[in-house]
Amino acid sequence: MRLGRRILNGILRFIAAVLNIPIRLKFVILALLLVAGGVYWQTHRSMLEAVGGKSDYDEAMRYIEIKDVVDERFIDPVDRSTLGDNAAAAIIAGLGDKWSYYMSPNEYKAYQLSSTNEYSGIGMAILKTEDGGFEVISVNMDSPAAWAGLTAGDVIVSVDNVDLRDKTLDEARKLIRSRLNTKFTLGLSKGRKEIEVDCSRVYVSSVLARLEKTLAGYVQIKNFEAGTAQDAIDAIEALLNSGATALCIDLRGNPGGLDTEVAAFLDYILPNGRLFIQANKNGKQIVTESDGMCIQMPMCVLINAETYGEAEVCAAALQEFQWATLIGEPTTGKTRTQETIALSDGSAIRLSTGTYLTGSGVDISARGGVSPEYIMHNSDPSATGTTAGTTGESSGTGVTSNDEQLMYALKLLS
Secondary structure, three states: OHHHHHHHHHHHHHHHHHHHOOOHHHHHHHHHHHHHHHHHHHHHHHHHHOOOOHHHHHHHHHHHHHHHHHHHHHOOOOHHHHHHHHHHHHHHOOOOOOOEEEHHHHHHHHHHHHHHHHHHOOOOEEOOOOOOOEEEEEOOOOHHHHHHOOOOOOOEEEOEEEOOOOOOOOHHHHHHHHHOOEEEEEEEEEHHHHHHEEHHHHHOOHHHHHHHHOOOEEEEEEOOOOOOHHHHHHHHHHHHHHHOEEEEEOOOOOOOOOOHHHHHHHHHOOEEEEEEEEEEEOOOEEEEOOOOOOOOHHHEEEEOOOOOOHHHHHHHHHHHHHOOOOEEOOOOOOOOEEEEEEEOOOOOEEEEEEEHHHHHHEEEEEEEEOOOOOOOOOOOOOOOOOOOOOOOOOOOOOOOOOOOOHHHHHHHHH
């Protein structure tokens, strides 16, 4: 109480002193006070804007307060770097999205080195440079990259005249993946301006097809990378010409791939309508539709817990159109698309920034995946797809395979 009175009396004496000084000096002091108040307000406002507003500012202050309490009171020594990494990781974990995660600076470096080698059909490893290009850091022997003459130190700036300098590593990877079964041109930043890469020499089809004894065409699609849609369409056409009266499409273990390949395959199979939708946080949607041409015959689709991404989108579309019966195990709902976002301190966030919806707008990931009409598990997982040598017998189905899911599908189709 006494302290409050002293402060109040001090303020009053200061005001009285200001009022008793010459008028010019009085205006100067008042102006200084106004400027000081304005600077304080502007600084405070800038701080709020820098952290995203008052609510974010309050959150930041809460974190600082907790950190200070830990520093002052926790009995063991505190590693501030580890504490910060764990706090950042907890923020992303708190989203409840198992496909999003935080990477410390060391973890992000390891991620970059490992993810650069995912161009299995090209045989090179690349890293994004500060000027936006992609530097080749290693080239595998006897690979399309080596045959083309690419060497460590080359900086790639375009693919078939598509500029890469404004693209992320994920976007560049997708663009290159879309050309893995073809010949394409890479633009370089110095020396040789263009170089042709031929991946067709090492292309291995991801589609396996055969006509079963039941006259059902069995089509196994191992992934949806470049060339898969046309290979699957060609396989189905060959089966139809061989007398197939039904189709069994096997998507078990399919990790997904390119949305363009799924779209092309579904467009061939399904009638006119919305196939799937790609959506982001801002409400932007890309709708993929099919035309009126279709394949109309009994169909089954096999899925399991290792059916991911675009393969789940494919199964969901066939189910929603009521064009095929799904058999097997529920999928996991890995239909969100991720982006790697580098942070200023060298760490990074792998964050889900987009998602696939069915044609009717159902979020496959939010729903927890795709659930088949007939849920069943193989007692011998290694038997998946093994129907070679089936006999047909009186029931009209193969009987020598331990692939119970496939046997059930063939029986249903017959």
